[in-house]
Amino acid sequence: MPFSNEIFTTSGRGVLYDSITKTVGNTPIVKLNRISPEHVNMYVKVEAFNPAASVKDRLALNIIEAAERSGALRPGQTVVEATSGNTGIGLAMVCAAKGYPLVVTMADSFSIERRKLMRFLGAKVVLTPRSQKGFGMYQKAKELAKANSWFLARQFETSANADIHAATTAQEILADFSDIKLDYFVTGYGTGGTIAGVARVMRQKSPETKIILSEPANAALLTSNHAQDRNEDGEPVASHPHWEPHPIQGWTPDFIPLVLQEAIDGGFYDNLLKVSGSEGMIMAKQLASKEGIFTGISGGASLAVAMEVAKSAPEASNILCMLADTGERYLSTPLFDGIEEEMSEDEIALSKSTPGYQL
Numbered sequence: 533m534p535f536s537n538e539i540f541t542t543s544g545r546g547v548l549y550d551s552i553t554k555t556v557g558n559t560p561i562v563k564l565n566r567i568s569p570e571h572v573n574m575y576v577k578v579e580a581f582n583p584a585a586s587v588k589d590r591l592a593l594n595i596i597e598a599a600e601r602s603g604a605l606r607p608g609q610t611v612v613e614a615t616s617g618n619t620g621i622g623l624a625m626v627c628a629a630k631g632y633p634l635v636v637t638m639a640d641s642f643s644i645e646r647r648k649l650m651r652f653l654g655a656k657v658v659l660t661p662r663s664q665k666g667f668g669m670y671q672k673a674k675e676l677a678k679a680n681s682w683f684l685a686r687q688f689e690t691s692a693n694a695d696i697h698a699a700t701t702a703q704e705i706l707a708d709f710s711d712i713k714l715d716y717f718v719t720g721y722g723t724g725g726t727i728a729g730v731a732r733v734m735r736q737k738s739p740e741t742k743i744i745l746s747e748p749a750n751a752a753l754l755t756s757n758h759a760q761d762r763n764e765d766g767e768p769v770a771s772h773p774h775w776e777p778h779p780i781q782g783w784t785p786d787f788i789p790l791v792l793q794e795a796i797d798g799g800f801y802d803n804l805l806k807v808s809g810s811e812g813m814i815m816a817k818q819l820a821s822k823e824g825i826f827t828g829i830s831g832g833a834s835l836a837v838a839m840e841v842a843k844s845a846p847e848a849s850n851i852l853c854m855l856a857d858t859g860e861r862y863l864s865t866p867l868f869d870g871i872e873e874e875m876s877e878d879e880i881a882l883s884k885s886t887p888g889y890q891l
Contacts, residue, residue, distance in 0.1 A: 624649070693791045720783045768787035
């Protein structure tokens, strides 16, 4: 975007959108200037610029529109899906814009903001016991769909998931790096759609790019090399035995999704690295306070892995890290521990340093 000598200017997008759904995608890639190691160029793809503020807006839109095209989703039919939050928020946005009722099932362990956002967008949120993990909310969605003849979105199995990342996310990355080499692409996984769709294209169009996948250190399902038990439809039949609760919401449910299996079987990643939730929170806070970029724990975790990759990366390497969502849906989580509502001692001292307007 052009700059004058004196003032930052804009000129509009040159288009009038007839629906909020038309604004999904084309998220910016931003270079980090203050926390990046000096010997590399660190970039982040800021998916919070999507209309419902996460990468999952992409799959939410494509799931609905693919089902409309195929006839699997009838006008006015209720949509139901299990989600840790971001897919549900994306679906709530899309369903509100298109006129479909939405019911979301979600374990009660996920942040309160997420359920409030979905309800604010008109969805109904059915909570399931955290003791039954992601598998429990997944099975509840299937029960509700079968009992009521609702459309089950099936984000963990549908080809519409990875397809949208191949058609949009990967193409945006290639276009934005058309003039410079992209040496590393770093992401985590939830459903597996981002890694499967982006890597499907990158392996063909940018084979020199090293693809780095990450997962929580205490829920390292892929690292375990223990295959997921599935039924004939590719659905998990039980929780994965190597899963443990972790704070990186949106990453790594307690099963390996079928969508992710494409990346596993196709050798779509060059390295698999583990990261702790605490590392993700530290990095998310640094990104906010030193770069002005707001992301959640998963974005922080991806960036922590990218920083680890940078340690051994050659001079002047270009590294791109996915930031899946905004930090605003983590206000009630440990990410905001230590961020108080009331003034700190330093802030009180500042207030008292001049005579007026004190509480």
